[in-house]
Amino acid sequence: MANVFSIGSLNMDIVYQVSALPKPGETVQSLSRKLFPGGKGANQAVAAARSGGSVRMIGAVGSDSYGESLIGALQADGIRTDTVLPTEGDTGTAFITVDAHAENHIVLAAGANGGLSPSDIPEWIWGEADLIMLQNEIPWKVNRHVLEIARRRGIPVIMNAAPAMQMEEDAFPLIPILAVNETELETLSGQPVRETADARAAAASLIGRGVDNVLVTMGSQGSLWVSRGEDEIWSPAFRVEPVDTTAAGDTFIGAFATEFASGVPTSQALRFASAAAAIAVTREGAQISIPRREEIVPFIN
Incomplete structure (x- = not known):
């Protein structure tokens, strides 16, 4: 069983269901308000665990x-949480508005996530991790620290560049797998991404800047894997009726991470991740929507 580490955010998601997303300056009435465990780091940890991985979470609340x-929600999925640091102050929160078409707007308040530092990453993890997942909801200096050490140690890292942000040019060669959606790919490449051909060109440009592999998730269109010196892989999405897309990307990445770290062929790992994400978008919430392996395998077949 692969040892997957998620180093990242833990948030409480406060989700408002609305008929239509508000325009600038507009006030709309919420149809419902619910609380769900979330945060990209924790979501990906749950997805990896429910896909069959042995998972540890590193972060702060x-x-x-x-x-x-x-913490209780993570432990319920068998995720090791002794490396989740308790700090004074507020836990991270996400305010999420979801419309009738399952589209969403998200506003983050970093809370404890923003106080995480490189010194909070235990030295012993480098001898245990088979794969590490990172996201941009913790300080970049922490991600950079992890990328540098993992590169020296030969540990695969999936760097999920979400939310989108610019990175130093010398950071790209540190990244084994860069996971992005269309918006994040546009931000990092500086190229417009409207269709598959655009995604291929933009991903190739990031390979040219030093990234080993680029994984592009494109929602209902599918996913694209572009690798240095290898043929690209296109994996179509499964057709479902979406209810809430909040954790779709996190579900995809966590499910992919467990399969990839276990030595499954990339094309198979992509299809497994696509199935997991497809199931997740048919349900409300973040972690609560993430399916288990025993649901994903029959869905594929």
């Missing part, structure tokens, strides 16, 4: 009740 709930 505040001293409020949200922090206790988030």
Whole structure:
């Protein structure tokens, strides 16, 4: 069983269901308000665990009740949480508005996630991790620290560049697998991404800047894997009726991470991840929507 480490955010998601997303300056009435455990780091950890991985979470929570709930939710999925640091102050939160078409707007409040530092990453992890997942909801200096050491140690890292942000040019050669959606790919490549051909060109440009592999998730269109010196892989999406797309990308990455770290061929790992994400978007919430392996395998077949 692969040892997958998620180093990243833990948030309490406060989800408002609306008929239509508000325009600038507009006030709309919520149809419902619900709380769900979330955060890209924690979501990906749950997806990896439910896909069959042995998972550890590294991050931080505040001293409020949200922090206790988030740790409890991870432990319920068998995720090791002794490396989730309790800190004074607020736990991270995400305010999410979801419309009738399952599209969403998300506003983050970093809370404890913003206080994580490189010194909080234990030295012993480098001898245990088979694969590490990173995201941009913790300080970049932490991600850069992990990327540098993991590169020296030969540990695969999936760097999910979400939310989208610019990176130093010398950071690209540190990244074994860069996972992005169309918006994040546009931000990093500086090229417009409207269709598959655009995604191929933009991903290739990042390979040219030093990234080993680029994984592009394109929602209902599918996913694209572009690798240095190898043929690209296109994996179509499964057709479903979406309810809430909040954790679709995180579900995809976590499921892919477990399969990839276990030595499954990339094309097979992509298809498994596509199935997991397809199931997730038919349900409300972030972690609560993520399927288990016993649901994903029959869905594929």
